[in-house]
Amino acid sequence: MNLTLHVWRQKNASSAGKMVKYDAKDINPEMSFLEMLDVVNEGLIVRGEEPIAFEHDCREGICGSCGFVISGVAHGPQPGTTVCQLHMRHFKDGDVLYLEPWRAKAFPVLKDLVVDRSAFDRIIAAGGYVSVSTGSAPDGNAVPVPKVNADQSMDSAACIACGACVASCPNASASLFTGAKISHLGLLPQGQPERMRRAESMVAQMNEELFGSCTNIGECEAVCPKGIRLEVIARMNRDFIKASFTHRDEVAEAG
Numbered sequence: 001m002n003l004t005l006h007v008w009r010q011k012n013a014s015s016a017g018k019m020v021k022y023d024a025k026d027i028n029p030e031m032s033f034l035e036m037l038d039v040v041n042e043g044l045i046v047r048g049e050e051p052i053a054f055e056h057d058c059r060e061g062i063c064g065s066c067g068f069v070i071s072g073v074a075h076g077p078q079p080g081t082t083v084c085q086l087h088m089r090h091f092k093d094g095d096v097l098y099l100e101p102w103r104a105k106a107f108p109v110l111k112d113l114v115v116d117r118s119a120f121d122r123i124i125a126a127g128g129y130v131s132v133s134t135g136s137a138p139d140g141n142a143v144p145v146p147k148v149n150a151d152q153s154m155d156s157a158a159c160i161a162c163g164a165c166v167a168s169c170p171n172a173s174a175s176l177f178t179g180a181k182i183s184h185l186g187l188l189p190q191g192q193p194e195r196m197r198r199a200e201s202m203v204a205q206m207n208e209e210l211f212g213s214c215t216n217i218g219e220c221e222a223v224c225p226k227g228i229r230l231e232v233i234a235r236m237n238r239d240f241i242k243a244s245f246t247h248r249d250e251v252a253e254a255g
């Protein structure tokens with residue numbers, strides 16, 4: 001199959017970018033989208049041109065490195081699929097596609113389709129862990145966890161920190177990502193001692209990084225390749241509000 005690509009090319013973070021047209025010729029429909037870009041890049045290298053920069057690592061949909069916008073949709077048209085797992089058979093011969101990086105103030109473009117997502121790392125560093133001593137691995141049945149909590153925690157832990165939710169949100173909100181990280185620990189017994197502090201610190205860091213606020217639009221849930229549900233945002237908000245009340249009570253008691 002043959003396609004026409006319009007790709008965002010930007011030399012570095014400080015230069016202006018623009019769309020550049022490329023032909024992707026003789027593409028095997030069984031190739032992944034990134035393999036198709038590899039073929040285009042091989043042609044560019046042979047012609048002495050700069051290859052298109054894009055991020056990737058596992059190419060199995062689990063690391064969260066890859067991701068860009070394909071014709072207006074983060075990770076492209078196939079629901080529940082990262083761009084590395086998207087195959088060319090989902091496109092038609094002759095298609096014209098527009099490839100752009102995530103667009104958000106908190107994710108500055110570094111080069112072409114690569115953005116700086118270190119803001120996510122700083123949100124995790126603010127509280128997305130269990131720091132209290134939980135001892136060595138307990139017997140599987142020693143700490144009972146309700147099935148519904150275990151399932152919801154596992155579902156939240158599926159977030160791969162790709163950033164598609166931010167890129168799709170008109171407010172560039174990181175609420176789905178942060179809510180997933182807060183939920184995955186906050187639903188388990190091991191996550192309880194730091195639960196309120198975690199919610200407070202991670203939400204504060206999210207605001208610090210200039211992500212926008214959630215206004216319940218739901219685009220994040222629609223594009224998330226891991227099926228993270230909006231309910232994680234409700235859980236994050238509940239924990240954050242509870243944490244604020246806890247502090248207010250502490251201040252009142254001290255006063």
Ligand code: SF4
Pocket residue numbers: 158159160161162163164165166176177180220223224225226227228
């Ligand atoms: S919530 Fe979904 S879209 Fe957002 S970072 Fe996690 S996996 Fe990606």
Ligand code: FES
Pocket residue numbers: 055056057058059060061062063064065066067082083084085160
């Ligand atoms: S390269 Fe790892 S999720 Fe796509």
